[in-house]
Amino acid sequence: MRRSGPLVIVLLLATACARMGTALGPASASLVIRGDGGSVGVEVEIADEPAERARGLMGRTQLPEDRGMVFLFEEETTSAFWMKDTLIPLSIAFWGADGRIAAIVDMQPCRTDPCPRYSPGVPYLGAVEVNLGWFERNGVAIGDRVELRV
Structure with a gap:
């Protein structure tokens, strides 16, 4: 019985390490938008898993001006977004x-x-x-090109 103690600790640590990617939340990256007026960047969290996309920015009381969240899909979609339990007004840009x-x-x-x-x-x-209004304040328009730098 005494020898199982270290094994249990190792298993618990391995389980914790395996879950760290989801426990710490979405990964982050830089998003650059290029258009006729130049380019502008924003630091983003990446929501590319169904649970991350469903949670989005729910419950956040603020979002720094130079921050955002990117939602990535493996295939084109027509899914709509909603703001249930999202506490701050937002603007969203969709790209194809x-x-x-x-x-x-x-x-x-x-x-x-x-x-x-x-x-x-x-x-x-x-x-x-x-x-809300970030795209307008930064001169971002339909047709501008999106580049995600992970």
Whole structure:
């Protein structure tokens, strides 16, 4: 029995290490948007797993001006976003397989059902949420190119 103690500790440590990727939350990267007016960057968390995409920015009371969250999909989708339990107003840009922004939508917090759903109206591969008005303040427009630097 005494010899099983170290084995149990090793197994617990191995389990903890295996879960660290999800326990620490989404990975992060730099997102650069290039357009006619130049380029602008934002540091983003990457939500590329279903649970991360479902959680999004729910429950956050603030988002630094130069931060956001990227939602990545393996295949083009037409899924809509909603703001249930999201406490801050956001803007979202959707881009397609060509890497160009196809739509920009402003979204308001929602605390009670039913919440509105926000969709670009076209298939997309990725989306980035930032503080409300960030795209306008930074001169980002439909047709600008998105580059994710991991």
